[in-house]
Amino acid sequence: VKGGERTEVKVVLNAGVMAITAPEGSQTVVLAGKADISGNRERLFTGYSAETTLTAPAGDYLVQVTMGETTTESALTVKAGERTEVSLP
Numbered sequence: 001v002k003g004g005e006r007t008e009v010k011v012v013l014n015a016g017v018m019a020i021t022a023p024e025g026s027q028t029v030v031l032a033g034k035a036d037i038s039g040n041r042e043r044l045f046t047g048y049s050a051e052t053t054l055t056a057p058a059g060d061y062l063v064q065v066t067m068g069e070t071t072t073e074s075a076l077t078v079k080a081g082e083r084t085e086v087s088l089p
Contacts, residue, residue: 018084021050022087023067031063062074
């Protein structure tokens with residue numbers, strides 16, 4: 001690095017994008033793909049938008065959408081450098 005000069009740095013995030021579509025007025029929760037030793041999954045995101053786009057580390061996740069008394073789940077896998085889309089009713 002030299003003073004007064006621009007230095008470009010490449011950062012490898014090993015991440016991808018998850019795009020979630022859910023009904024208007026529902027709650028979207030993204031959980032870790034694996035449960036811990038107690039059987040609990042870490043909550044990573046909670047939102048209330050019909051469309052959610054998140055950048056996340058490559059790996060497995062569980063998406064839950066709750067509307068009223070009904071909860072729908074879907075597992076998804078994020079791959080580095082790719083976009084993964086899921087649509088839940």
